[in-house]
Amino acid sequence: MSGPQIPGYTYLEHLGRGGFADVYLYEQEWPRQRVAVKVVRPDVPLTDREKSLFTAEANAMAQLSDHPYIVSVITAGVTDAASGGRPYLVMRYCPPPDLGVRVRTAPMQVADAIATGVKLASAVETAHRAGIIHRDIKPSNVLVTTYSEPALSDFGIAGHVTDIAGESEVRISYPWSPPELLDGRSNGSVASDVYSLGATIWNLLTGRSPFAIPGGDNSPRGLTARILHAPPPLTQRPDVPASLERVLQQCLAKQPEHRPQSALELARALQRIEAEAGYARTAIAVEGDRPAPGVVAPLGDDPDTTHVKPMTVIPSSGPRAARIESGPAATEPTRRSTVVWAVTGTAVLAVVGVLLAVNLAGGDDAEAPTTRPSVSSTPLDVAPEAPTRAPTVTGTRAGEQVTFTWRSPDAGQTGDSWEWKRTDTGEGRRTTETTLEVASPDRTCLQVRLIRGSYASPWAEDCVD
Structure with a gap:
């Protein structure tokens, strides 16, 4: 799998795949260094939601990139039309594993x-x-x-x-x-x-x-x-x-x-x-x-x-x-x-380079306050209005486009929402929609359940080959 052409960077190898992006190893031409580049996959629809998430990620990581224990962003951009106009992030790289x-x-x-x-x-x-x-x-x-x-x-x-x-x-x-x-x-x-x-x-x-x-x-x-x-x-x-x-x-x-x-x-x-x-x-x-500069800490203060x-x-x-x-x-x-x-603290922390990798699969304190409530091990009671039946999930394929729809006889109350999870990629989301379209040439499986307040129905699943 070859990465997209990005001016100023030379593709070296594919590192991994996440829920909606691929990560590649590139060599930056100037200053010369190896970098990790995260690119939204071509099979992920570039909805306003996805664009917003990617922009938010770039801004968040850039805002925090001076921290010694947060990965730093070098730059971000969008590939040219020949490469599909996909958003990408360039980050500091160090070889996996995570x-x-x-x-x-x-x-x-x-x-x-x-x-x-x-x-x-x-x-x-x-x-x-x-x-x-x-x-x-x-x-x-x-x-x-x-x-x-x-x-x-x-x-x-x-x-x-x-x-x-x-x-x-x-x-x-x-x-x-x-x-x-x-x-x-x-x-x-x-x-x-x-x-x-x-x-x-x-x-x-x-x-x-x-x-x-x-x-x-x-x-x-x-x-x-x-x-x-x-x-x-x-x-x-x-x-x-x-x-x-x-x-x-x-x-x-x-x-x-x-x-x-x-x-x-x-x-x-x-x-x-x-x-x-x-x-x-x-x-x-x-x-x-x-x-403040020039101010001496009070006597007895541990530095x-x-x-x-x-x-x-x-x-x-x-x-x-x-x-x-x-x-x-x-x-x-x-x-x-x-x-x-x-x-x-007053100890000086060296800012170190950070790396990017992708997860391919998809561990008290004697002085703690005594007033903190203990955790109950009693299972939560199911209220009478909790959804008890699994929804019906149906998937259909048209070429490389797969469409899933779902419904439930228990749905329809104010505040109801749905949670879905793709078991082939590990991606999951909550939504009020009852349709999901994904681009996938391979077998695609989706699990769906109904969410109502603090309760959830059993999962339902359908797979499309």
Whole structure:
């Protein structure tokens, strides 16, 4: 598979394929360097939605590219008409594999996993302070630089905190999404990113996602049921401190308000575990308070002390919270806001080059507040109005164009929406539409379910050869 012609770049090889883009290795002619180029695939319809997502990804990553643990964008553009006029991003490159592949067969040592967690939490906190919710934090989106540092990538479904409440479609990445994204309570929040970050750290220790069962039912339906109803699991590693197990369980709490209330809070909890275990302390790379030039810190101040000050208020619950609160199935308010705090140390952090790769497949702290509610393991009750029947999904092919339509006798109530997932590519989305058109010459399979408030119908599936 050859990449498109891009002036100033020489194609070298194809690196991988994601949900809607291919990633290629190019050599930039001047200054000469190898770069990763992410290009929207020709079989993906360039709707206004896709163009908007790609533009948002470029802007988000450019805004955050100075951070040492976030992949940096070099430039962006659109290929010429001969190459289909496809949007592309040029990013710093380092050879794969991504962190998810690395730990699949060789999970990290505890000290390394905690240090990586602090660094990733720094990146996520920085994004949140800029008003950006990532919404797709997972091991395959954590890359590794030539200096062995983690780099958060793929802001393709990120959203700005002021915009996500009005979205009618939400892409979901199994099995790293929290319950409130799976059951429709939220379009993404600070709390949902904290959940995904905790699941990623859990994966670094185990090589699998928290609710995956080796040899068990790890289909989207099976994973969703466990994410919604099963208690947060332990890593069951004897060398993992009990305080770290508690922090990860808090991150995986069913209710957003039971989790650490910011990525910074999680980073600081991980730092305390480092101190408790006697590990080297990992600095938090988030800009915050620091003495003005020429000002001497008060006597007794540790030069590596974390200083805090209140920053931007970012909502912690999703856009559907108001509807759930006022609806008949509501049991408690779910809309809340999180005050994001800024931190810094005086240690100098070297800005390193970052890489881009693509996932081809589609791991507590003794001083934690004692008032934080414990996570209930009781399954959610099904309200009488919850959809109980699987929808009917029908797919038809016309050449390389496949059209899926779906319906359900349970549909029709105010606020109903649909969630679909392509099992051949792993792409998923929530929508109010009942038709999906995709360009695919190969066998294409689609799963669909009806979403109503906090409940979902069983999945239905159809495949087109």
